Amino acid sequence: MQQLKSIFISYSWDSEDHKAWVRALAERLVANGVHVHLDQWDVRYGESLTQFMDTCLPESDFVLVVCTPAYKSKATIRQGGVGYEAQIISARIAASIARHRFVPVLRTGALRPDDPDAAIPAYLQGVLALDIRKDEDFEVQFENLLRHIYGVPAIARPQLGGPPAFVNDPAFGNALLRLAHRDVEHWELQSGVVRNELHPDTFHIPDEARRRTLKVGDVVKLMFDYEYPDEWDHDGLTGERMWVEISALRGPYFVGTLHNDPVCIADWHDLAHGSQVTFLPEHVIDVDDDER
Template identity: 45%
Template sequence: MKTKKQIRNLFLERFEILKCRPNQGFMFNQLYALSLTRDEYKVLIEQILPELEDDGIYTFNNAFFRLTEKGYDNLYINMKTEYDIANIIFDKCREFSLKSNQVVKWNIITEHLRKNLNPKELNLAWLVIDKLCQKEYIKLEPESESMPHCLRLLELGYDYMYDENAILDLSTRIQIIPDGIEIASNEAFNAMWEWIGEQNAPKYLTGSMLYNIILKVNKALPPTYDLFLNKRRKNNESTTRKEWLYEIFKSLSQEQKSSFFNYVESFVNQTAPIIGTLEAIGNWQNNTDVLQFTHVNDTNSALSQSVAAVDKKAEQQEAKMHLSVFISYSWDSESHKQWVLNLADRLCAAGIYVYLDQYDLRMGKDMTRFMENTLNKADRILVIGTPKYKERAMERKKGVGFEYSIISADLMNNLDTDRFIPILRVGPNEDAFPPLLQSRIGAFMDNDDNFDKVFEELVHEIYNMPKVQRPPLGAMPDFLQKNN
């Protein structure tokens, strides 16, 4: 029989395998994947799960294990450094024997990183790549008619790869508040939030870490994050990170705001540790999240409205089983785009977060980065099959071609995955999907008369709550026991 520690680790590994972020997780019926004996399952359910829930590692509701911020921090304490990640990239370049000014396909690099890094490390990797570009070790070449999206090895990178005495320089000084912005303004707060606030921010900070920083400059606050949250709940106040942090920020003096930004900036630049209590949570330098940021030039009134509106929506979503899907499709026609949009609207109404270009891509946005990030973050990928989709996927044309490059690599690396759901819109099946998707069970939405019925089945599948479920096994029948 496995030890209690081994059983505990197997359970926690499910969050790692599924690359869960805070507020993501898996259904109770997925515990079967742990392959435990009856007695081991009993230990898990009666002893280990209650202990982990009491420790705040996960929450459990609607038959769903949801990873908390504390659980996320604890799960990925031992992380690779920026230098480790940079060397993983250079190792892949060595594998292809790249010389100065030669290139390797970008999707080969990204798939190599996805295979070798956990979610936090993967998000840190985008920042590492940005630094390598700034320091001119590498250059990212955009896709063109003659060449796919590539990573080009520059002379400095070549020298580092093959010179044992070369030292890798990733030092950059990041200024989180742009010059000319008043330190006490809403615009300064918003610029800082772009770096540390959103879950895919370059240097994401969990609620407990944010509180430890703000506590350093405002000693009048409750001494612990738990006490602070309990007090707000008792007063029926929001516990959303951006909302409570914004309220405290507005109450600080000019000097306190300046001190707060200094602490945050030292974290972003990975200088000396900020506060002793941060280290108790884990290696504070490693609590990072995704690459790119965009400064938002909100007016004061717009920021206060966004704090109330955007985070209110996020808070409502957190109260639900917040699963997400990415929709991969081709722009066959305006009517087809509208049909996809209608499907996305219906999924949103069913409590499912949808990553869709029509929602998320605006002028100035990086389409490639959007596809890479959201394909990685989404719980399930819905592939809308049409002959045009198959053509563009197989010939690697336009956005569909890039998306399918990622999808096909994922399918080849993990043939048992069920993340990808084919949805037939215009058939037959073999004309609508690339070969890797043709054998997978999907949804038939080629007949609008049956849309509601099929849509309901799709939502059941996304929530991992099939209409027909295997009943629990009963005891041996009495008539068999009597015969014995």
């Protein structure tokens, strides 16, 4: 069961309308299960306002500071009840009480401290405030306040997942990735971008945005060029186009596995179904959307 939350409302008696607005806010909080300490209903004639502040403010789970230019002025010069509450609040902040327990609500005035109409007291400047200066924003901000009180934010931090598969995959190791080279692997990838620039009317590739936003699981087509030994009879086959399934993203590189068997199979290169292939967006000449 959710533990009862309590809140102390610190505000200045700017006008009867302002006091009524604060009371209506307090009533909405009470209707939503929050115990509110408010002088308008907690302090009777003949009782001590100072004792009310001394007792209720420190014991509350949260302190709601309704900020107006008049509130800031009184807090700055330590005038009246606002000045006394300001001393208690600033002392508790200085004592390293959790800052999220002090919630500024901007009712009127300006956020900027250098504005003549500034409303945020010095001890709360730089703190994220609820802005309820516009009546049309009230419902959204009131829900935000309730979510803050009950610890149920509208946008929660996602749960931390595990590292990507390649971190613990020996096949990736800690070596820097590089593209295959003819002198080492005896094959390399041909740039689809270059081929498109040379033959724009006949050789089409996916646009750059599509090529740069590929994800793990996407299947793409790449052009493989082979470097044959002098004695090899390759029957004019200098390369082939094959599908690769993306398995990881590493910086600017895509890492994938060969999705089909090469037509050209020989001892001098190790390309086979499942071989690891490292490539860049410029090498992608097609995307198999049916595989998605």
